[in-house]
Amino acid sequence: MSIPHLPPLPYGRQLISEEDVAAVAEALRADLLTTGPRSAQFERQMAEMTGAKHAIVVCNATAALHLAMRVAGVGPGDRTVTSPNTFTASANCAAFVGAIPDFSDIDPVSYNLDPVTLAAGWKPDTKAVVAVDYAGQPANLPEIARVARAHGAVVIEDACHAVGGAFSHEGREWKIGGHPWADLTTFSFHPVKTMTTGEGGMILTDNDEYAERARILRTHGIVRDARYFTGLGCDENPAFAERGPWYYEMIDLGWNYRITDFQCELGMAQLRHLPRFVARRREIVARYNEAFADVPWLKLPGLQPPARPEMTSWHLYTLQFDFTALGRTRTQVMDVLRTQWGIGTQVLYIPVHLQPWYRHTYGYGPGKCPVAETYYTRALSLPLYPAMTDADVERVVKGVLELS
Numbered sequence: 001m002s003i004p005h006l007p008p009l010p011y012g013r014q015l016i017s018e019e020d021v022a023a024v025a026e027a028l029r030a031d032l033l034t035t036g037p038r039s040a041q042f043e044r045q046m047a048e049m050t051g052a053k054h055a056i057v058v059c060n061a062t063a064a065l066h067l068a069m070r071v072a073g074v075g076p077g078d079r080t081v082t083s084p085n086t087f088t089a090s091a092n093c094a095a096f097v098g099a100i101p102d103f104s105d106i107d108p109v110s111y112n113l114d115p116v117t118l119a120a121g122w123k124p125d126t127k128a129v130v131a132v133d134y135a136g137q138p139a140n141l142p143e144i145a146r147v148a149r150a151h152g153a154v155v156i157e158d159a160c161h162a163v164g165g166a167f168s169h170e171g172r173e174w175k176i177g178g179h180p181w182a183d184l185t186t187f188s189f190h191p192v193k194t195m196t197t198g199e200g201g202m203i204l205t206d207n208d209e210y211a212e213r214a215r216i217l218r219t220h221g222i223v224r225d226a227r228y229f230t231g232l233g234c235d236e237n238p239a240f241a242e243r244g245p246w247y248y249e250m251i252d253l254g255w256n257y258r259i260t261d262f263q264c265e266l267g268m269a270q271l272r273h274l275p276r277f278v279a280r281r282r283e284i285v286a287r288y289n290e291a292f293a294d295v296p297w298l299k300l301p302g303l304q305p306p307a308r309p310e311m312t313s314w315h316l317y318t319l320q321f322d323f324t325a326l327g328r329t330r331t332q333v334m335d336v337l338r339t340q341w342g343i344g345t346q347v348l349y350i351p352v353h354l355q356p357w358y359r360h361t362y363g364y365g366p367g368k369c370p371v372a373e374t375y376y377t378r379a380l381s382l383p384l385y386p387a388m389t390d391a392d393v394e395r396v397v398k399g400v401l402e403l404s
């Protein structure tokens with residue numbers, strides 16, 4: 001059967017309203033297009049939403065992770081540990097600063113870092129743990145922080161998938177970005193994520209010094225605040241000693257990781273929709289879980305404490321398939337779903353330690369993280385985004401159920 005008249009369903013996409021478009025158009029008429037009042041306003045709103053003391057908005061989450069490494073003081077001679085089940089940026093950020101990106105295996109239920117494995121494989125040069133909230137399910141941050149902090153390591157939560165989520169610990173709800181078990185948290189606002197600014201990212205932290213340094217490094221390491229000035233080394237010459245309105249100093253080696261104000265306007269518009277976006281994603285996940293519960297060749301996504309279904313902000317819906325029992329390869333399944341049903345699917349993720357650059361550079365290879373490797377051979381993510389109608393969801397359900 002072929003249904004070409006139905007619009008294709010990608011595995012993820014943005015939902016932008018006419019109201020959002022109008023807000024961005026208005027922002028384009030402003031005097032300041034970058035690093036103006038809208039960036040600061042978006043930061044304040046995100047800090048308020050999460051409960052974080054500081055929010056620093058940047059051009060993408062890869063930049064946010066890079067800055068997180070720099071402000072946490074990770075550098076040559078240090079090791080970082082992250083999950084192999086992630087986008088490459090969670091590990092690459094360590095290599096950017098000359099540290100060794102290393103990996104610890106995942107838990108077979110949550111597909112997130114397993115704190116027991118992390119503790120058992122701890123190496124003394126580990127300076128930071130990058131805990132990824134895969135698919136939106138929070139990693140076990142309280143346990144991960146207990147292990148990392150016992151060794152003096154920093155915890156960076158890569159919450160690119162988990163914007164708008166929370167978890168439960170010690171009898172209360174903790175917002176992602178605003179709990180005490182991550183020293184720094186990063187968000188992505190890429191279009192497939194929970195809310196978007198086109199490209200965009202954010203660092204959240206309660207640490208004043210981290211926040212200050214991240215802001216400076218976001219703009220080339222340049223400061224205009226006299227508190228930081230040490231001079232140009234020629235103060236005996238009055239013309240050099242004069243520090244007029246033009247004056248700035250570069251006090252560190254930074255980058256241009258700024259984001260535009262019209263993107264931040266989109267971010268604020270999206271933030272107003274976030275509760276509805278998260279609720280719709282949860283609804284779709286519940287429907288998928290119900291529909292696939294009794295299928296013998298499917299394993300549903302499972303939640304591990306401290307994650308809770310009513311607090312999770314799902315980014316992905318990933319099933320594990322028993323392709324052998326089904327009698328089809330993953331490529332065949334993807335082809336049938338796409339060509340016969342217009343359903344897009346995606347494999348997330350290829351274990352990062354098996355990527356050629358990681359194998360060649362660090363000598364990693366198969367067997368390093370067996371749980372993540374087995375998971376990879378079975379994983380397939382179905383469409384999940386708030387613009388999906390009930391009919392779209394039912395099309396996905398039917399397409400998957402009719403595979404057998």
Ligand SMILES: Cc1ncc(COP(=O)(O)O)c(C=O)c1O
Nearest residue numbers: 060061062087089090160188190
């Ligand atoms: C877990 C994770 N970390 C980091 C990133 C990088 O985000 P960005 O595309 O905003 O740089 C992504 C993006 O896909 C991601 O999924």
